[in-house]
Amino acid sequence: MRILKIIFLSIVVLGLIFSVAFAAKHLPEERGKALFENPKFAGGVKSCNECHPGGRGLEKAADKKEFNIMGKTQKSLEEAVNFCIVHANKGKAIAVDSPDMKDMVAYIKSLKGKAPAPKKPGY
Numbered sequence: 655m656r657i658l659k660i661i662f663l664s665i666v667v668l669g670l671i672f673s674v675a676f677a678a679k680h681l682p683e684e685r686g687k688a689l690f691e692n693p694k695f696a697g698g699v700k701s702c703n704e705c706h707p708g709g710r711g712l713e714k715a716a717d718k719k720e721f722n723i724m725g726k727t728q729k730s731l732e733e734a735v736n737f738c739i740v741h742a743n744k745g746k747a748i749a750v751d752s753p754d755m756k757d758m759v760a761y762i763k764s765l766k767g768k769a770p771a772p773k774k775p776g777y
């Protein structure tokens with residue numbers, strides 16, 4: 655019986671270690687990256703990553719005050735994200751202060767200073 659107890663306790667301890675390690679990995683920008691790569695994000699039909707592979711073309715977005723997307727001007731990063739959700743992903747705009755928007759913005763900000771955007775992004 656003792657060995658069973660030891661096995662049981664080891665499983666519990668291992669479980670705790672793994673869940674802590676797992677939770678620590680889930681930073682906002684990592685959650686945002688997962689949303690960025692999810693074709694079903696915000697009810698859309700394709701992922702952001704299909705047009706912005708690896709975040710390409712968004713390296714300067716974190717510092718911009720105005721965005722020109724498909725001939726329309728957006729006044730904030732959140733508006734730019736929602737514009738792409740609606741017009742590119744064919745999904746539904748999400749609340750500017752929602753956790754998903756915060757994670758997405760954190761991911762886009764994390765792209766700052768990464769490899770420079772190519773002349774023609776992947777779209």
Ligand code: HEC
Pocket residue numbers: 690700701702703704705706711712713714715718720721722723724731734735738739742743758762775777
């Ligand atoms: C169908 C292709 C397509 C998809 C899918 C798409 N985008 Fe875009 N996105 C564009 C185009 C085109 C622009 C215009 C800017 C340019 O020409 O670089 C743009 C611009 C942006 C910008 C502004 C970049 C800047 O620096 O001006 C942001 C931010 C952005 N997209 C985020 C997203 C996010 C987040 C998603 C997913 C929800 C997404 N996009 C999905 C095509 C797409």
